[in-house]
Amino acid sequence: MLHLPPLYPITDATRAEPLSDQVRRLGEAGFPLVQFRGKPLEIQAQWSELRRALEESTANGGWPWICVNDRADLALLASREGLTPWGLHLGQGDLPASEAARLPGLEVCHIGASTHDLAEWAAVDPACDHAGVGPFRGTATKADHAAPVGLEGLRAGCATLRARGLAPVAIGGLRVEDVAACFEAGAESVAMVGAVHDAEDPAALGWEVQRQRWRIRPPFRRDRPVVLIGGSGAGKTSLGRELARGLGLPFHDLDAAIETRENRSVAEVFAASGEGAFRALESALLPGLLEAPAVVALGGGAWESPANRAAVAAAGASPLWLAEPPLRAWARVAGDPRRPLAQDRTVFLQRWAARVPAWSLAPMILPFGRSAEQLASALLD
Numbered sequence: 001m002l003h004l005p006p007l008y009p010i011t012d013a014t015r016a017e018p019l020s021d022q023v024r025r026l027g028e029a030g031f032p033l034v035q036f037r038g039k040p041l042e043i044q045a046q047w048s049e050l051r052r053a054l055e056e057s058t059a060n061g062g063w064p065w066i067c068v069n070d071r072a073d074l075a076l077l078a079s080r081e082g083l084t085p086w087g088l089h090l091g092q093g094d095l096p097a098s099e100a101a102r103l104p105g106l107e108v109c110h111i112g113a114s115t116h117d118l119a120e121w122a123a124v125d126p127a128c129d130h131a132g133v134g135p136f137r138g139t140a141t142k143a144d145h146a147a148p149v150g151l152e153g154l155r156a157g158c159a160t161l162r163a164r165g166l167a168p169v170a171i172g173g174l175r176v177e178d179v180a181a182c183f184e185a186g187a188e189s190v191a192m193v194g195a196v197h198d199a200e201d202p203a204a205l206g207w208e209v210q211r212q213r214w215r216i217r218p219p220f221r222r223d224r225p226v227v228l229i230g231g232s233g234a235g236k237t238s239l240g241r242e243l244a245r246g247l248g249l250p251f252h253d254l255d256a257a258i259e260t261r262e263n264r265s266v267a268e269v270f271a272a273s274g275e276g277a278f279r280a281l282e283s284a285l286l287p288g289l290l291e292a293p294a295v296v297a298l299g300g301g302a303w304e305s306p307a308n309r310a311a312v313a314a315a316g317a318s319p320l321w322l323a324e325p326p327l328r329a330w331a332r333v334a335g336d337p338r339r340p341l342a343q344d345r346t347v348f349l350q351r352w353a354a355r356v357p358a359w360s361l362a363p364m365i366l367p368f369g370r371s372a373e374q375l376a377s378a379l380l381d
Contacts, residue, residue, distance in 0.1 A: 002110065002129045002167040003363050004189040005323075007209040009196040010035040010069070019049040024056055026196070027064035029203040030368040032323050035089060035191070037069040050074055054083035061326030062353035067112065072100045079105025086110060089132070097125035112169070116146040117153075121160040128166060132191060133157035135172020136182070139193070148172065151181055158186030179209050183216040207368040211378050219363050219379065220318035222247060226295045227312050229303040229359055230322035231352050232342050233329030235372055236297040239322060239365075242376035244295035252289040252296045254282055261285060266299075270340040275301075283307045290315035300341065300351075304358045319362035326352040 009031055011022045019041075023034050036053060038046030050068065057066055065086030068075045072095045075088045087110035090097055097111045112130045115121050124131050137148045149157065149172075158168040170178075170187035175195060182190050190209060199205040220226045226243065228236040237253055244251035255266050258281045262269055269278050282302045289296050290311060302308050303319070312319050326349055333342040342348055367375055 001162070001165055001188070003321075003360060004130060004167050004169065005031065005033050005206075005210075005364060005366060006183075006189060006213040007031065007196070007206045008033060008035065008169055008189045008191040009202070010191055010193045011037050012193050012197050013038055013041045013046075015197060019046075020052040020056065022197070023053040023064065023066060026202060027057070027060070027325065029206065030325060030366055031064055031202070031206055032325075032364065032366065033065045033067065033086065035067045035069050036085075037193075038071065038074075039069075043071075043074075046071065047074055047077065050078060051081070051083065054078050054085060058083060058353075059349075061330075061349035062356055063325050063327070067110070070094050072103065072106070075100075075106055075109065076103050079103075084108060087112060089114070092116075092120065097127040101127040114171075115157060115161075116149065118156065118160070121157045124161065124164065124166060130167040130169060130188075131161055132169045132171040133161065133187070134170060136170055136178065137173035139173035151185060154182060154187065155185040162186060176205065176208065179212045180216065183213050203368040206366065207370065207378075210366055210368070211381070214379060215381065219320055219365070223293060225290045225293055225312075225315055225317035227290075227317045227319045228295070228297045228322055229319055229362060230300065230324065231326060231329050231355065231359075232300040232339055232348075233331075233333035234300075234322045234324040235329075235332075235367065235375075236322050238372035239375050240295045240297040242372045243379060246376050246380045247295065250292075250294045252294055254286060254289065254296065254298050254302060257285050257289060258282065265338060267338055267340045279305060283311075287311045287315070290317055300355065303362070304355060309358075309361070321359045321362045321364045323359070323364040323366055 009026050011019045026034050036050055053066055067087035067089050068085050069089045075085050078085055084105050088100055089112040091114045111128045113124050113128045114132045133154055135148050154170055161168040167188040169189045169191050170182040171191040174190055174192050179190055196202055228240050230236055240251050259265055286308055330348055333339050336342055
């Protein structure tokens with residue numbers, strides 16, 4: 001099933017803040033995914049704001065991902081300009097998902113659907129990998145909304161969608177106090193408009209929603225290895241040490257294991273033997289680190305290897321993607337001589353974006369500006 005962030009923010013075109021600025025602000029706060037809803041703006045204004053948001057996201061390592069609401073035409077225009085969005089969300093009256101998925105450039109998009117009752121939950125287009133269930137209650141942001149489904153409807157919708165392998169998203173008039181009940185009902189994510197934009201600190205809201213989901217559905221098993229993946233500078237080693245200490249398990253850093261084996265630094269391995277030889281060493285040493293319960297931190301590129309992903313699965317380990325905004329990670333590691341792939345900003349961000357499809361195969365951990373100690377404490381709570 002598609003892994004979604006706990007809180008899925010949606011833009012609000014009725015506010016004075018331009019939509020592209022809303023997307024940027026939410027991405028900077030730590031949200032990896034934002035839905036671009038342009039109504040009721042005129043179509044040209046929507047396109048201008050969407051293009052600007054996608055251009056900024058592309059320049060920032062693909063952060064945040066952008067899902068276009070309703071407008072398959074705008075998603076297609078963006079794709080033709082090399083700005084293919086992460087996804088496309090379609091209502092019951094919009095272009096069928098299977099048709100949208102055949103549009104040139106949109107084959108790679110994640111497609112979601114709006115669903116409101118049993119008939120729609122059971123008949124979601126097979127081209128979709130997630131679906132909104134709602135509205136939970138009436139909402140002022142959508143005057144023509146369907147009848148509210150409430151908690152019982154949400155529970156039924158989530159069960160039906162999960163049985164089909166789709167990620168359910170609770171949506172419609174949600175408040176902070178609804179979050180725990182939504183996750184208990186089976187929602188993978190909660191979509192919010194007003195609560196996000198009215199929040200004095202959206203990052204704090206995102207953090208609290210994430211903690212609520214962890215309490216309902218812990219992201220790892222304490223009797224199995226935990227594997228941290230993500231980009232250089234995301235903080236995997238710091239979090240890994242704290243998490244291992246809290247779990248009473250050993251901590252292994254795959255890069256450090258390679259340096260011990262080779263008796264030289266990662267930079268020296270790259271310089272003398274090339275990246276291919278380094279990747280081979282990763283795959284050779286990783287299985288040994290997973291033989292017993294431990295917390296293991298992988299290098300940024302290790303998760304791209306199918307062999308490494310297979311080794312993690314064979315060990316029954318829980319992979320977790322530490323999803324830090326790439327610009328924040330770059331600020332930590334820029335020019336570090338010990339990191340051969342962190343010497344050029346543009347290349348660093350392009351590589352980050354290219355690796356996201358592999359990282360997103362694992363559940364994400366969103367720091368929202370918290371320290372490794374705070375992250376570990378929340379995960380262990």
